[in-house]
Amino acid sequence: MTGPSTPDTTDHTVFGGVDSHADTVHLAIITDRGGHLADAEFPTTSAGYTAAIAFLTAHGTVASIGVEGTSSYGSGFTRAARQAGLTVMEVNRPDRAERRRIGKSDPIDAYAAARAALSGRASSTPKDDTVAGLRALHNAARSAIKARTATLNQITHTLITAPDDIRAKYLALQGDKRTEALARLRPAGAGVRVALLTALRTLAKRVKALTEEHHNLTAAVDALVTELNPGLRATYGVGPDTAAQLLITAGGNPDRLRGEASFAALCGVAPVPASSGKTNRHRLSRGGDRAANAALYRIALCRMASDRRTRDYVARQTEAGRTKKEIIRLLKRAIAREIFRCLTTPVAVPDIADLRPARQAKNITLTAVANHFGVWPAVISNIERGTRRDDTLATAYRDWLTAA
Numbered sequence: 001m002t003g004p005s006t007p008d009t010t011d012h013t014v015f016g017g018v019d020s021h022a023d024t025v026h027l028a029i030i031t032d033r034g035g036h037l038a039d040a041e042f043p044t045t046s047a048g049y050t051a052a053i054a055f056l057t058a059h060g061t062v063a064s065i066g067v068e069g070t071s072s073y074g075s076g077f078t079r080a081a082r083q084a085g086l087t088v089m090e091v092n093r094p095d096r097a098e099r100r101r102i103g104k105s106d107p108i109d110a111y112a113a114a115r116a117a118l119s120g121r122a123s124s125t126p127k128d129d130t131v132a133g134l135r136a137l138h139n140a141a142r143s144a145i146k147a148r149t150a151t152l153n154q155i156t157h158t159l160i161t162a163p164d165d166i167r168a169k170y171l172a173l174q175g176d177k178r179t180e181a182l183a184r185l186r187p188a189g190a191g192v193r194v195a196l197l198t199a200l201r202t203l204a205k206r207v208k209a210l211t212e213e214h215h216n217l218t219a220a221v222d223a224l225v226t227e228l229n230p231g232l233r234a235t236y237g238v239g240p241d242t243a244a245q246l247l248i249t250a251g252g253n254p255d256r257l258r259g260e261a262s263f264a265a266l267c268g269v270a271p272v273p274a275s276s277g278k279t280n281r282h283r284l285s286r287g288g289d290r291a292a293n294a295a296l297y298r299i300a301l302c303r304m305a306s307d308r309r310t311r312d313y314v315a316r317q318t319e320a321g322r323t324k325k326e327i328i329r330l331l332k333r334a335i336a337r338e339i340f341r342c343l344t345t346p347v348a349v350p351d352i353a354d355l356r357p358a359r360q361a362k363n364i365t366l367t368a369v370a371n372h373f374g375v376w377p378a379v380i381s382n383i384e385r386g387t388r389r390d391d392t393l394a395t396a397y398r399d400w401l402t403a404a
Contacts, residue, residue, distance in 0.1 A: 016056050016065035017091070017114025019106050020044075020074035027052050028110035029059050034118060039107045044073070049080035056086075066091040066117030068109065070126035078126050089122040130252020134224050138244040141217035148210040155182065155203045162196055170200075179204045228252075231347025234389035235338065237302035242295040246339055249292035254343040263343070264336040267292040271333065284329055293332070296339070300331040352394055356384040358401045372400065 013032040018025050025048070028039035037059050042048040056062055064087040067074045081088050091113045102108060116122035155178070159171050170178055182204035187197035222240035225247065226233045233243045249266065250257065257263050264270040268288025274281055303310035310331065317327045341347070359369065366377040373380070373393065382388035383397065 012060045013063050014056070014060040015063055015114045015118045017110045017112065017117060018052075018065060018067040018074060018077055019109035019113060020067065020069045020072075020077060021106075022073055024106075025049075025052060025074065025077050026106035026110045027056060028107060028114050029056060030111065030114045030118060031060075032063065032118065034115060036111060039110055041106065044076055046080070049077050052077065053081060053084050053086070062086050064089050064117045064122075066113035066115075066122040067126070068093065068113055079129070088126055089117050090124040090126045091116045091122040125253065125256035127251030127256070128253045131228070131247050134221065134228065134244055135248050137217055137221045137224065138241070138248060141214055141221055141241070144210050144214040144217060148207055148214065151203050151207050151210065152179075155179075155200060155207070158196070158200060158203070162200075163193065166193075166196070179207050183208055229342065230349045232339065232342040234347075234349045234386070235342055236307060236389055237299040238339075239298075242298055245291050245295040246343070249289045249295075250343050254340075257340070257344075260337055260340040263340045264333060267296055267332075267336050269293060269296060269329070269332040269336050271329070284325075296332040296335050297328065299335050300328050303331070303335075304328075349389070350391055350394060352383060352386055355394065355397060355401070358398075359384075362401065362404055364401070364404065369397065369400075373397070 014029050014037065015032065017028045017030070019028075020026075021044075023044055024041050025044060026039065026041045029037040031037060038055075040052075040055055042052040042055075056065070065081055066089050067078055067081075068091050069075075070078045070088065070090045078088050113122070156171075159167050162170075170182060173181055182200045185197050185201040185204075187194045187201065218240055221244050222233070225240055225243045228247060229243070232238060232246065233240070235243075238246075250263065254263075257266070261270060265285065266288050268285045268290060270285050270288075271282035272285045274283040300310075304314055313331075314327055317330065322330075359366075366380050369380045370377040373396070375393075379388065379390075379393075380397070383390060383394050
């Protein structure tokens, strides 16, 4: 510990800064004028957090605390500080130019975090724990699909170097057919050929297990997302994975976002001015949460493929001379505006539970309904099951069933 051995208990305002690690947090304290008071290191345990907060409050009235990694290594301290009634601000990592100039150490980073809280550069409220369970499920589902992809690639590479008869037999099969055929193998005996078939069977069974695991995790994610924000999940083109990612990016307390433009910047879809002299233009932002950016990209692609309004918009922009990349950038920005409203404003989702029973009671098939409205039967089925939201079509469908 550095600084005075006996803290100054004079009633004045102080700011804290925390550099967090897996086993320790380093806490620094500065005055409201930026003067260094003290710093110390504490373990990442309940007792350590209590001691750190006591050390901080002993030096004066705490205005705010800047914490690095509020959603990772600093999550435990952030939770304890909030429970103690202290204001916590999220701090980004120090600027690289400043780090090269002044060096790096735990006390240096902690004091930099405190100065960020004092200057107002750290102005973001940390995410709360509402979406912590969703984040865990989402990460588990993604790791399952990544492991499944890696296993499928391993099967393909193994077959490429296999004997001619094995390679010809199984490389001709595609997708689930290959997996099922390999999983049914019953190699017997010994030798290289048996070892190869045993490996292929094991990998195929692993693929099947990971597929089921991913299916179950996705169902759990879907149920939790629908519970947390039914309006977001019902938005056109938003599936369980994209809805989960957008909720994780915004946090369970989206009021921490200053506005719709700040959410667009957080997702990396806010256009960045790139003008100079007689040139007046904007470029694509390459900052923000890239996973959220990818989620908006998938929504844009879905709407470009099947949403009539989006297809008409794309046609107009194409006629105006815009490239596909420019059109997608514009779409992502518009989608971010819509998503922000879903995140910050409760959206009423019309009840569709009556549609399927009403249709079945009148012995009307999905094909008949689809033919009447000029859509595919799958569209009507998705509306009935609540996996696709189209309020206009759902209302017209209900009126038609009532009159039928």
